[in-house]
Amino acid sequence: MSHQEWWRDAVVYQIYPRSFADADANGQGDLAGIRARLPYLVELGVDAVWLTPFYPSPMADGGYDVADFCDVDPRFGTLGDFDALVADAAEHGIRVIVDIVPNHCSAEHPWFKQALAAEPGSPARERFIFRDEPNNWQSMFGGPAWTQVEDGQWYLHLFDSSQPDWNWRHPDVPALFEDVLRFWLDRGVAGFRVDVAGAMFKDAALPDLPPGTPPDAEPSPYLHQPETLAEHRRWRKILDSYGDRVAILEHWSDNPEIMAPYLGDGQLQQVFNFTLMSTPWSATDWRAAIESSVAITASMPITAPWVLENHDAPRLATRLGVDQSIIRNPTEEALRGEIDIDRTRGLRRARAAALIQLALPGSAYVYQGQELGLHEVLDIPAERREDPIFTRTGGAIFGRDGCRVPLPWSGDAPPYGFADHPVRTWLPQPGDWARQTVAAQSADPGSMLNLYRTAVRLRRAHFGSAPDLAFFDAGEGTLAFTRGPGFALVANLGQEAVALPAHTGVLLASGPLEGDLLPADTAVWVSR
Numbered sequence: 232m233s234h235q236e237w238w239r240d241a242v243v244y245q246i247y248p249r250s251f252a253d254a255d256a257n258g259q260g261d262l263a264g265i266r267a268r269l270p271y272l273v274e275l276g277v278d279a280v281w282l283t284p285f286y287p288s289p290m291a292d293g294g295y296d297v298a299d300f301c302d303v304d305p306r307f308g309t310l311g312d313f314d315a316l317v318a319d320a321a322e323h324g325i326r327v328i329v330d331i332v333p334n335h336c337s338a339e340h341p342w343f344k345q346a347l348a349a350e351p352g353s354p355a356r357e358r359f360i361f362r363d364e365p366n367n368w369q370s371m372f373g374g375p376a377w378t379q380v381e382d383g384q385w386y387l388h389l390f391d392s393s394q395p396d397w398n399w400r401h402p403d404v405p406a407l408f409e410d411v412l413r414f415w416l417d418r419g420v421a422g423f424r425v426d427v428a429g430a431m432f433k434d435a436a437l438p439d440l441p442p443g444t445p446p447d448a449e450p451s452p453y454l455h456q457p458e459t460l461a462e463h464r465r466w467r468k469i470l471d472s473y474g475d476r477v478a479i480l481e482h483w484s485d486n487p488e489i490m491a492p493y494l495g496d497g498q499l500q501q502v503f504n505f506t507l508m509s510t511p512w513s514a515t516d517w518r519a520a521i522e523s524s525v526a527i528t529a530s531m532p533i534t535a536p537w538v539l540e541n542h543d544a545p546r547l548a549t550r551l552g553v554d555q556s557i558i559r560n561p562t563e564e565a566l567r568g569e570i571d572i573d574r575t576r577g578l579r580r581a582r583a584a585a586l587i588q589l590a591l592p593g594s595a596y597v598y599q600g601q602e603l604g605l606h607e608v609l610d611i612p613a614e615r616r617e618d619p620i621f622t623r624t625g626g627a628i629f630g631r632d633g634c635r636v637p638l639p640w641s642g643d644a645p646p647y648g649f650a651d652h653p654v655r656t657w658l659p660q661p662g663d664w665a666r667q668t669v670a671a672q673s674a675d676p677g678s679m680l681n682l683y684r685t686a687v688r689l690r691r692a693h694f695g696s697a698p699d700l701a702f703f704d705a706g707e708g709t710l711a712f713t714r715g716p717g718f719a720l721v722a723n724l725g726q727e728a729v730a731l732p733a734h735t736g737v738l739l740a741s742g743p744l745e746g747d748l749l750p751a752d753t754a755v756w757v758s759r
């Protein structure tokens with residue numbers, strides 16, 4: 232593999248800056264906090280970090296409402312802090328990927344303020360999607376996708392009303408984003424995670440949808456328009472002019488026909504693979520999900536990065552701790568009292584899932600706290616919730632705050648070392664995280680954290696970039712595959728212990744084995 236393709240099998244750690252580490256003790260994480268914790272990431276063994284937005288923002292959507300695409304919000308630090316972070320990370324061999332948000336900006340962006348101050352039909356309004364009459368599109372966050380302004384016109388926002396959508400057909404918009412790419416590439420970023428990458432262009436006719444169509448249904452007049460692919464090709468040329476830089480697209484779709492064009496020749500390099508985030512815990516389902524994902528990219532020289540958690544979805548240990556036959560969204564259902572969560576079982580399965588994820592060919596993304604086996608925080612009081620989904624649905628949907636709670640580093644009470652001083656963290660931390668902290672888990676050889684550390688190290692040593700993946704039958708309820716001749720993963724997703732297939736040694740196990748039996752909800756890496 233050439234150096235240019237470092238991203239193909241990289242382990243990338245997703246940092247949600249507001250909740251990672253708080254150097255200035257104001258209750259919110261910051262860039263200096265990340266910089267101070269680089270040794271932690273080195274010990275974890277990750278190749279790169281992806282930082283979700285840290286740009287100036289009113290924080291109506293956790294920073295995905297960007298008021299200035301080329302600066303740092305004062306709550307996170309300065310551009311100088313960013314440069315220092317990139318430089319220090321490079322010294323540790325860690326690359327930095329940043330988020331780019333091309334679908335919308337914040338209502339506080341100067342161009343949107345100009346648009347509001349300008350007349351209907353003026354050039355300033357043309358940079359956004361203003362109309363005299365709205366169509367029937369709904370926001371992804373609930374409620375209508377249009378908001379009326381004082382003079383009677385309406386503007387489109389696929390997300391919150393504070394996130395107006397750009398009009399990508401106005402030449403200023405592509406020009407702005409090409410400058411934004413170069414701004415961060417010049418500062419040494421390794422690439423971009425592209426937010427809502429398929430929504431940039433809308434069907435120019437803005438056709439109504441059949442009544443009752445869910446906002447994320449496909450095909451869609453605001454997703455996957457050919458002009459979006461053309462713009463991505465222009466971005467790819469910019470990336471290539473800088474050498475080994477990469478872009479990873481966010482698309483919440485598992486339709487191979489829709490995804491394949493994004494990975495075609497001259498397109499951006501990667502698309503997240505979210506299939507395992509919604510696959511029920513069964514060997515048949517996991518195998519089918521893995522096989523269909525691999526099939527999408529079989530004819531292409533890439534594999535899509537595997538994701539088990541991110542800042543938009545319930546924590547894995549919680550998701551796997553509920554009855555897998557009925558599960559849709561454990562946060563919502565548990566908070567409505569409809570289901571019970573078996574935390575012990577969920578964590579056991581999350582440990583096994585980690586060994587599956589890290590044994591698969593291609594890149595793996597690990598969301599901060601996933602390596603600590605954190606559960607979704609369910610008991611956040613309504614008045615402390617910040618996700619716009621909660622407010623836009625009148626509290627009917629609790630939303631994503633529960634996976635965004637500040638990390639526990641040490642100690643036995645909040646803020647658990649998140650800041651050096653007692654602070655009120657922006658989201659409340661639970662009272663029972665003392666055994667979840669990085670310090671507590673570092674001292675425990677059997678902890679989730681140490682499982683991740685060992686797995687990342689062994690992954691590199693044993694199979695690195697070997698692409699070959701071959702499933703084999705290891706008995707009822709098991710998921711088993713080899714990666715080359717000497718290595719196999721066997722995971723028991725069934726109810727009963729099973730005999731381990733022939734092997735020469737156990738490299739790593741997600742939980743205790745029973746002699747030569749692999750207990751339920753346990754995975755092993757074996758040499759053969």
Ligand code: GLC
Nearest residue numbers: 292295332390426427542543
């Ligand atoms: C993406 C982000 C999510 C954000 C949305 C709107 O899905 O991951 O956090 O709310 O885009 O920008």
